[in-house]
Amino acid sequence: MSKTSLIIKREYLTRIRKKSFLIMSILGPFIFAAYVLIPMYFATLEDKEEKTVVVIDESTLFTEYGPEGPHCVLPETEYLKFKIIEGVPLESYQAGFDATGYYAVLFIPQNILASESSILYSTRQISMDVSGHIRSAMEQELEHLKLAAHDIHNIEEILAEVETSVNVRNIKWTKAGEAEESNTGVVMGVGYMGGLLTFFFIFFFGSQVMRGVIEEKTSRIIEVIVSSVRPFQLMMGKIIGVGLTGLTQFAIWIVFSILLIAGIGTAFFPELTRTPTEQVVASDLFSPGAVTPDPGTTGEPAEIAGNAGGDAEEQAMGTEAGIPEAGGGKITGDEMGLAGEIFASLRTIDPVVMILSFLFYFIFGYLLYAAMFAVVGSAVDNETDTQQLIWPVILPLILAIYVMISAINNPDGSLAFWFSLIPFTSPVVMMVRIPFGVPWWQVALSASLLVATFLGMTWVAGKVYRTGILMYGKKTSYREIWKWLRYSS
Amino acid sequence: MGILSVREVVKDFSGHRALNNVSMDVPRTSIYGLLGPNGAGKTTLLRIINQITAPDAGTIIFEGHPIGRDDTALIGYLPEERGLYKKMKVGEQALYLAQLKGLSKHDAMQRLKPWFEKFEMGSWWGKKVEELSKGMAQKVQFVTTVIHEPTLLIFDEPFSGFDPINVNLLKQEILEMRKNGATIIFSTHNMASVEELCDHITLINEAETLLQGEINDIREKYRTSKYRVVFTGDPDRLSRGLQKQFTLEGLEKNGTGQQATITIREGAKSDDLIRNLLEITEIKAFYEVLPSMNDIFIQAVTEHE
Numbered sequence: 001m002s003k004t005s006l007i008i009k010r011e012y013l014t015r016i017r018k019k020s021f022l023i024m025s026i027l028g029p030f031i032f033a034a035y036v037l038i039p040m041y042f043a044t045l046e047d048k049e050e051k052t053v054v055v056i057d058e059s060t061l062f063t064e065y066g067p068e069g070p071h072c073v074l075p076e077t078e079y080l081k082f083k084i085i086e087g088v089p090l091e092s093y094q095a096g097f098d099a100t101g102y103y104a105v106l107f108i109p110q111n112i113l114a115s116e117s118s119i120l121y122s123t124r125q126i127s128m129d130v131s132g133h134i135r136s137a138m139e140q141e142l143e144h145l146k147l148a149a150h151d152i153h154n155i156e157e158i159l160a161e162v163e164t165s166v167n168v169r170n171i172k173w174t175k176a177g178e179a180e181e182s183n184t185g186v187v188m189g190v191g192y193m194g195g196l197l198t199f200f201f202i203f204f205f206g207s208q209v210m211r212g213v214i215e216e217k218t219s220r221i222i223e224v225i226v227s228s229v230r231p232f233q234l235m236m237g238k239i240i241g242v243g244l245t246g247l248t249q250f251a252i253w254i255v256f257s258i259l260l261i262a263g264i265g266t267a268f269f270p271e272l273t274r275t276p277t278e279q280v281v282a283s284d285l286f287s288p289g290a291v292t293p294d295p296g297t298t299g300e301p302a303e304i305a306g307n308a309g310g311d312a313e314e315q316a317m318g319t320e321a322g323i324p325e326a327g328g329g330k331i332t333g334d335e336m337g338l339a340g341e342i343f344a345s346l347r348t349i350d351p352v353v354m355i356l357s358f359l360f361y362f363i364f365g366y367l368l369y370a371a372m373f374a375v376v377g378s379a380v381d382n383e384t385d386t387q388q389l390i391w392p393v394i395l396p397l398i399l400a401i402y403v404m405i406s407a408i409n410n411p412d413g414s415l416a417f418w419f420s421l422i423p424f425t426s427p428v429v430m431m432v433r434i435p436f437g438v439p440w441w442q443v444a445l446s447a448s449l450l451v452a453t454f455l456g457m458t459w460v461a462g463k464v465y466r467t468g469i470l471m472y473g474k475k476t477s478y479r480e481i482w483k484w485l486r487y488s489s
Numbered sequence: 490m491g492i493l494s495v496r497e498v499v500k501d502f503s504g505h506r507a508l509n510n511v512s513m514d515v516p517r518t519s520i521y522g523l524l525g526p527n528g529a530g531k532t533t534l535l536r537i538i539n540q541i542t543a544p545d546a547g548t549i550i551f552e553g554h555p556i557g558r559d560d561t562a563l564i565g566y567l568p569e570e571r572g573l574y575k576k577m578k579v580g581e582q583a584l585y586l587a588q589l590k591g592l593s594k595h596d597a598m599q600r601l602k603p604w605f606e607k608f609e610m611g612s613w614w615g616k617k618v619e620e621l622s623k624g625m626a627q628k629v630q631f632v633t634t635v636i637h638e639p640t641l642l643i644f645d646e647p648f649s650g651f652d653p654i655n656v657n658l659l660k661q662e663i664l665e666m667r668k669n670g671a672t673i674i675f676s677t678h679n680m681a682s683v684e685e686l687c688d689h690i691t692l693i694n695e696a697e698t699l700l701q702g703e704i705n706d707i708r709e710k711y712r713t714s715k716y717r718v719v720f721t722g723d724p725d726r727l728s729r730g731l732q733k734q735f736t737l738e739g740l741e742k743n744g745t746g747q748q749a750t751i752t753i754r755e756g757a758k759s760d761d762l763i764r765n766l767l768e769i770t771e772i773k774a775f776y777e778v779l780p781s782m783n784d785i786f787i788q789a790v791t792e793h794e
Binding site: 003006007010014215216219220221222223224225226227228229230466470472483 | 568
């Protein structure tokens, strides 16, 4: 067995046998699942709290008198109710409002038509959802009233006919001339995950390399080892060994997380039990124009699809997009639920390209940074001394995260372009761009720059490392490291 | 031609010269002492021989050829700063280090067993190094240094940090290994161990070679024509009766009798002194006072500075 593989084996085995590896393997998926599930849990919590808003309607435009007394014309939702109260002055709510159990007071002044402003009073911060709902409901109601004032015959029918909802589907033409459905949100999500995972991997396992180097230095075994192997072999063995540990840990996490999210999802969020595939399969069972699985989102277009014009338009769209049998039972935008749309969008991302490029940027990004982390480790005597030296290593990584966030919204912009070429940021930034589709020459250029920089950086790191590991007791600066670089081998 | 030859080695570290044209020839199956004060460049030289650092100029010839990576399997090195992986088990670690020296796992296992028995370390195999005492860890370290049966052993300050029991063990092993054909280089500033073990030395001070050669030749060079005589009789008679070419340096009385230290002026012989002494006193013992390595060390270094 070659010496480098002996080192790799030792690094790998001692690491995966550690208790912390086991603990992280178990906890990691829980943390991961918590990231996904806790916001979902809170979202459902908030929705289910019923809120009643008292309406003081001085204009009486929003009040309707029924047999059970006055009630508000504003549309209610499952969790947001309105209650008209007459004859009670606004001021009387001000003191001790919390005791009433109401969420807020909506004050509609007499001159609402002219002033176009109303006020929501509450003792708490009013959520965006509630104020947004009230605003649009009032706007709609007032528009209706103003239209009605024009006294046009058949206004309701005209409005119903005019009512239009345009569904803009994103269809991407592939090189082969096929059309694919794409949902930007899904593609963004995939890119975001890819970039974030790469960042996390580099950061977490890069610093493990650094700690490993420091451990060898402080335990003083380093001199024994480098009397048997080249410092470069030791450094590369460690980097590769830690990298394999990381890949193993990730594989465990991914498998485990999927099981966990699926398990918890089934138990607590039954609506998630159907996988996207199942949902698409289910929606396939319905023929076009029939009742769609989710009337909430697709009800209106389905209605329009009932008349000839709409249908023709849809057919035209289908043929334009080059989908054979667009209206003939295949998935169309109309009948496809959100899950179906996600599924179709995921299909626009070539899994082979995605996985290969992910592995490539993941591995080479890690290798590039691990070499730099190794240098920092070799330059210090203990972990606390790493503080000042680590910044130049971490800074480009943090920059990559900032650029990544902007690149998600504009994957073909010049910022995203340049930072996906620069090797220190490309592993993260390019991962975000890949799901959107990147010209092959850009990927090739970025990849070769990354490999070249990795080779150069490893060479430089090897030179600094072999001097650094034998230095003790000095506070090292980058100036010192520059000197080491010029020592003869 | 010795087993190892260091030729005009120069090594600079940012602004200061650690080794300046240092040369040395290590005869086969010798025990070679590398002496010098702290910071003289001993460790740097040993690291260069171990190919841990490279010289800026000069060459190292090992077994007749410029030293290369393959030669590390024939060299055993015990650095001054000793250390093992603290979290790793003793047996695993010994196997790992032996494999890094080129042994197969099977051979390593085969060779480790007798060593573990000899040093009574059998029960430590599955323990982590951090569970061992310092003395125990030192034994483990020693075994890992010699396990691949190197022909050249390099010990950097082997006696510092080892407890007295382990120092004795180490000395015995050094002599034993020499008997079996190994060559040993060790650096030290413990002069007693040099006198006890070494047959050749090189003395380095401030990156330069000050003294070099067989230890007997060096002592010869530093002899001061000083003799000691243990006698019975009247000390006054001795001091009065000495001829002019002899100077009495001191007189002492102790349990075994009286002793005088006498130097001989250049040109005179020790036989003349004995004849002279026979006339004036009764000699119980007579011997030449050779300078100790300690004296030579201090004298050479002070003269150099």
